[in-house]
Amino acid sequence: MPVTRKEQTMNRFHSIALFTFVVLAFASCNKDCYDKELEEQYQTILCTQDCPGITGCDGKEYCNECIANSHGIRVE
Numbered sequence: 228m229p230v231t232r233k234e235q236t237m238n239r240f241h242s243i244a245l246f247t248f249v250v251l252a253f254a255s256c257n258k259d260c261y262d263k264e265l266e267e268q269y270q271t272i273l274c275t276q277d278c279p280g281i282t283g284c285d286g287k288e289y290c291n292e293c294i295a296n297s298h299g300i301r302v303e
Contacts, residue, residue, distance in 0.1 A: 260284040266299030 230238075260283070274293035281289055284303050289295035292302045 260301065261299045262301060263299055265296050265301065269293065269297040272297065 272293065274291065274297055276290065278290035281292055281295060281302050283289050283295045283298075283300035285300055287300070289298070289300065289302075295302055
């Protein structure tokens with residue numbers, strides 16, 4: 228029995244949804260990156276807003292090291 232156009236579309240949608248879920252799951256797996264003590268240390272520090280752009284150990288972009296540290300994220 229041939230596959231209908233609707234079934235093809237649904238199969239494609241499910242494939243894309245599964246791929247997106249897997250990518251997001253792996254992207255958030257870096258649990259060793261977050262440092263609660265570092266975040267607590269920076270709670271009372273006012274960070275400057277200069278924004279040269281740095282990459283945190285979680286792979287995300289932060290304006291500067293102080294801002295990353297205030298989120299408990301070490302700089303690579």
